[in-house]
Amino acid sequence: MLLKGKVWKFGDDISTDLIAPGRFYHLRSQLNEFAKHVMEDADPSFASKVQPGDFIVGGKNFGLGSSREHAPLIIKMAGVSAVMAKSFARIFYRNAINVGLPVLICDTDQLEAGEELEVDLEKGLIRNLNKGITLDFKPLPKVMINILEDGGLVAHIEKHKDFKLD
Amino acid sequence: MGQTLAEKIISEHVNRKVTAGETVLTPVDLCLLQDGTAPLAIRQISKLGLEKVFNPKRVVFFIDHASPSPRKELSNDHAFIREFAKKTGAQLSDIGGGISHQVINEFYVNPGDILIGADSHTCTGGALCAFATGMGSSDVAIGMALGKTWFRIPETYRIVVKGEFPFGVYAKDLILYLIGIIGADGATYKALEFCGDTIEKMPMHDRLTLSNMAVESGAKVGLIAADKTTRKFLQKMGRGNKYREIRPDSDAVYERVIEIDVSKLEPQISFPHTVDNTKPLSQANGTRIQQVFLGTCTNGRLEDLEIFYNIIKGKKRNPQTRVIITPASRTIYMQAAERGYLTEFVRFGAEVLMPGCGPCVGVHGGIPSDGENILSTMNRNFKGRMGNPESFIYLASPAVCAATALKGEVADPREFLPRAKHTKRSPARKSATSKSKAKSKGSKTKKIKKRKR
Numbered sequence: 001m002l003l004k005g006k007v008w009k010f011g012d013d014i015s016t017d018l019i020a021p022g023r024f025y026h027l028r029s030q031l032n033e034f035a036k037h038v039m040e041d042a043d044p045s046f047a048s049k050v051q052p053g054d055f056i057v058g059g060k061n062f063g064l065g066s067s068r069e070h071a072p073l074i075i076k077m078a079g080v081s082a083v084m085a086k087s088f089a090r091i092f093y094r095n096a097i098n099v100g101l102p103v104l105i106c107d108t109d110q111l112e113a114g115e116e117l118e119v120d121l122e123k124g125l126i127r128n129l130n131k132g133i134t135l136d137f138k139p140l141p142k143v144m145i146n147i148l149e150d151g152g153l154v155a156h157i158e159k160h161k162d163f164k165l166d
Numbered sequence: 167m168g169q170t171l172a173e174k175i176i177s178e179h180v181n182r183k184v185t186a187g188e189t190v191l192t193p194v195d196l197c198l199l200q201d202g203t204a205p206l207a208i209r210q211i212s213k214l215g216l217e218k219v220f221n222p223k224r225v226v227f228f229i230d231h232a233s234p235s236p237r238k239e240l241s242n243d244h245a246f247i248r249e250f251a252k253k254t255g256a257q258l259s260d261i262g263g264g265i266s267h268q269v270i271n272e273f274y275v276n277p278g279d280i281l282i283g284a285d286s287h288t289c290t291g292g293a294l295c296a297f298a299t300g301m302g303s304s305d306v307a308i309g310m311a312l313g314k315t316w317f318r319i320p321e322t323y324r325i326v327v328k329g330e331f332p333f334g335v336y337a338k339d340l341i342l343y344l345i346g347i348i349g350a351d352g353a354t355y356k357a358l359e360f361c362g363d364t365i366e367k368m369p370m371h372d373r374l375t376l377s378n379m380a381v382e383s384g385a386k387v388g389l390i391a392a393d394k395t396t397r398k399f400l401q402k403m404g405r406g407n408k409y410r411e412i413r414p415d416s417d418a419v420y421e422r423v424i425e426i427d428v429s430k431l432e433p434q435i436s437f438p439h440t441v442d443n444t445k446p447l448s449q450a451n452g453t454r455i456q457q458v459f460l461g462t463c464t465n466g467r468l469e470d471l472e473i474f475y476n477i478i479k480g481k482k483r484n485p486q487t488r489v490i491i492t493p494a495s496r497t498i499y500m501q502a503a504e505r506g507y508l509t510e511f512v513r514f515g516a517e518v519l520m521p522g523c524g525p526c527v528g529v530h531g532g533i534p535s536d537g538e539n540i541l542s543t544m545n546r547n548f549k550g551r552m553g554n555p556e557s558f559i560y561l562a563s564p565a566v567c568a569a570t571a572l573k574g575e576v577a578d579p580r581e582f583l584p585r586a587k588h589t590k591r592s593p594a595r596k597s598a599t600s601k602s603k604a605k606s607k608g609s610k611t612k613k614i615k616k617r618k619r
Contacts, residue, residue, distance in 0.1 A: 013350060013440055015548040022528030023553045025232060026239035029205050029246075041555040061351035061384070065548055067286040069206060069302035090355050090386055091286055095302035143189055143316055153304040154210050163191055163308075163316045 001121045003081040003102070005053030009113040010042055012059035016092065018042040019063065019071040028070055035077040052079035055119070057111050059085065063092025072096035072103075082119055084108055084126070084137070097144045100152035106137040142166050168415025170322040171389040172357040175278055175297040175412070186321040186419075194220075196274055196296075197310040198283030199303075200228045200266050202527070205243045207284055207307035208250045220313030222255035226274060228266035229259065233522035236530035256310075264495030264521035267291070267463035271374060272497055276400070276408040277392035282309045287463050287545065289385070292358075292377035293370065294399070295392035295412045300381060320357040320386045321421040323348070327364040329429030334580035336473075337372035338465060338543065338563035340364075341379045342434040344426065346444030354384030356421065359414060364428055365390060370399040371467045378464050379545050382441040433578060436561040439549040447566060450576040456538040457488045458571045459552075460564055461519075462526045465543035466494030468501050470564040475507045477568035477582045478514050484574030489516035490532045492524045514571075528553030541570050 018041045020034065027034035039046040039056070056075060062085035063071060072095050075083065082102040086109075096103040102121060111117070116129040126135040140148065143165045150156035156164070167185070169177065177184050179192045197219075199207055204227055211217060219225040227247050235241040244261075251258040259269050266283065267290040275281055275291045281298035282288070284306040291298025301309070309315045325344065331337075358380045365373070373390050380388025390396075397409040433447035460466070460474050471493060483489060491511050493499040499521050502508050511518050517532075525532035526544045534540050534557035544551075547559035562570075565579035572582060 015551075017528070017546075017548040017550045018555075021550050021553075021555070023533075023550070025202060025527070025529045026237045028202060029239065029243055041550045061354070064350055064384070065286065065546065067203060067284055067288075067300045067302050069203070069284075069304060073206075087351055087354065089351065089384060091300055091302060091381075094305065098302055098304040141189065141318065153308060154213050157216075157308055157312075158214055162312070163314070165189055165191055165316060 003053065003119040003121065005051065005055050005081055005117065007055050007057050007111050007113055007115045007117060008043070008046060008050065009111065010056065010058045013061050013064055014042055014058050015065040016063060016068050016071040017065055020068055020074055031070065031074060031077060034070060035074040038074040038078045047078060050078050050080065053081045054079065055117055056080050056083045057085070057108050058083065059108060060087045062088050064089035067091045067095070069095040069099060072101045073099045076101040084111065097140070097148050098153040100148060102148060104137040106135050110135055167419060168417035170357065170418045170420065171295065171359050171391065171412065171414045172297060172320055172322055172387060173418070174414065175280065176317065176319055178278060179280055184319050186319050188319045189316060190319065191314060191316050192280060193314050194282050194309050195224060195279040196270070196281040197225045197306055198228065198266050198270055198281065198285065198288055199306055199310070200231055200285050201233070201240070201243055201247060202231045203284035203303045203306070204247045206303035207310070208246065210304050210307040211311045216311040217250070217254065219254045219256045219310050223257065225256040225310045226270060227251050227256055227258045228263065228269065229261050230263070230265050231523045231527050232529045233261040233520065261522070262496055262520050264498070265463045265466065265523055267378065268466065268494035268498070272403055272495060276405070277396055277410055277412050282306050282315055286381050287378055289380045289388050290374055290378040290463055292380060292388040293373035293390050294396055295390060297387055297389070299386050318355070320355055322357040322359050323353055323422045323424060324420040325358055325360045326423060326425045327360065327362040327428060328425065329364060329427040331364070331428050332431065333585065334565060334578070334583055335428065335431050335433055336563045336565065337368065337375045339431055339434040340426065340428055341376050342436050342444045342561060343431060344424070345379060345383050345442050346434070347424065348383040348442070350382065350440055350442040351384045356385050358383065358385045358388045360388065360390045366393065368395070369469070370395055371469045374467065375464055382545055433563060433566055435566065435576065436547055438547050438558040438560065441546060441561065447562065447576070447578060450560065451578065453560070453576040454539060455487055455541045455560070455570050455575060457490065457532065457534055457540045458567045459490045459525050459532060459540060459542040459544065460567050461490070461492030461494065461524060462544045463494060464545040465564050466492055466498065468498050470543065471498070471502050471507050473564045474568040475510055476584055477565060477579060478571060479510055481572055483515040483571055486574045487571055489514065489571050490519060490525055491516050492519045493521050495521050525552055541567055541576060543567055
């Protein structure tokens with residue numbers, strides 16, 4: 001699968017409170033409305049300007065904090081095709097895969113706001129079209145590749161009637 | 167080769183000896199969901215036509231985050247959860263019951279259990295030696311329907327704690343200090359295992375505080391061996407028959423060993439906006455605080471309320487500082503009422519809310535205004551955590567919160583603690599050093615060893 005879009009750059013420690021603020025708690029059962037506030041406390045203009053296919057690029061420990069799966073879910077609903085970071089918090093990472101949002105661990109210092117990227121998920125490559133450089137990202141564990149390829153955990157269980165580890 | 171607690175508990179479930187790094191499919195014993203994560207979980211399994219629970223006695227829904235409901239949207243979420251629980255026969259802890267992580271440990275968690283919870287602080291159950299970990303709605307939804315999940319067995323950091331706590335220093339100070347050392351992502355995907363003389367002597371309410379905050383270092387679980395303290399707690403809660411001793415093997419392999427001597431620790435405080443931004447309390451002395459919040463799954467237990475009570479009893483609250491208190495569960499609420507703590511809190515001018523998560527999740531019950539400083543016993547101080555990204559959250563022990571409520575600015579509890587009473591209740595603290603002696607040495611206590619696997 002080839003993903004294409006531009007970079008939205010964020011710093012270290014982007015918590016789930018910044019991604020999916022608690023003050024919109026009441027919108028958890030109206031995700032289309034919640035998605036209009038995605039990343040609001042990190043960048044208030046993000047939700048209105050992000051284009052389908054764009055990438056969120058963070059620093060270290062992206063997604064730390066609560067277990068709210070709504071965080072990767074509303075990122076995906078906003079049209080973001082993948083999140084890249086130097087490292088991810090454990091629960092966010094697993095949740096993102098479970099909702100079918102690719103999360104890529106790579107050297108995000110090489111990526112600047114507004115740059116155009118092309119991501120080849122199979123080959124594990126990120127091409128920076130502005131700088132003409134290619135980055136690779138850490139491959140996912142097999143079980144997560146299976147879940148992501150099936151389109152998330154629910155689709156995975158529907159297909160295999162169980163978890164498929166290898 | 168010996169096993170860590172994490173390896174041991176999972177091995178028992180999969181009927182073979184597993185080691186860190188392996189990926190396994192394992193049965194689960196207990197599932198926890200709360201009102202913020204349950205509606206999505208229920209919708210996820212509804213898509214599969216799997217609207218069932220693997221064991222109605224071991225799947226527990228909690229309405230604690232927005233309790234009681236402040237908005238009609240949330241009222242409808244609550245109704246949706248109640249209906250599902252009724253349909254499946256799953257357990258329901260409704261409004262007023264308390265915070266999931268307190269209630270589940272009071273009534274459900276047993277040593278050696280695997281508990282998965284759709285809430286990041288599910289790791290609190292590690293204090294009872296349960297492999298208890300937070301996950302998202304989809305994972306817990308599938309887990310509660312099929313009774314199983316997949317895990318990668320985590321490597322373990324062994325946290326060896328020695329020494330007696332000085333006067334006015336508590337488990338909360340220890341865990342804030344430890345997270346300051348490890349960093350907010352320093353233990354990502356690892357298990358923490360707390361051990362050493364201090365942990366062996368530590369009462370259950372303090373152990374729960376430690377395990378609760380394991381996730382703030384990125385850890386998957388925060389385990390403590392099941393021992394006589396665990397047995398005593400289970401007996402008190404009416405399920406002494408569920409006790410069994412579980413200890414790591416003496417030749418278990420640890421990725422990292424961190425040793426801490428608490429006898430030289432001073433009170434700690436985490437500055438906004440990350441939990442690992444921990445400093446000795448003295449560095450925050452004098453910071454104006456507009457709101458103090460005592461409660462949460464970290465420090466809303468009876469002993470925490472008692473510490474606060476002992477400091478503020480008969481004294482006057484600083485009129486510039488509002489105080490909000492939420493006992494962590496109904497059980498604690500009733501005990502605090504019987505002991506007269508609640509009456510004294512109300513006299514003091516505090517607002518005592520029903521048991522629940524309240525202000526900690528930014529939904530209701532004390533959202534700060536722009537520019538305000540909050541001092542809290544919470545486990546998180548992320549920007550916007552309490553519902554306003556323009557406010558500043560500091561984290562500390564219940565004692566620091568009490569001293570601060572008196573002074574209106576961050577204050578050292580050792581100035582206010584009734585020394586005699588404290589000594590009587592906690593014999594371990596009778597050798598407390600003088601204030602000046604205890605104050606200066608905190609930064610020298612860290613001693614980190616690394617071992618190669």
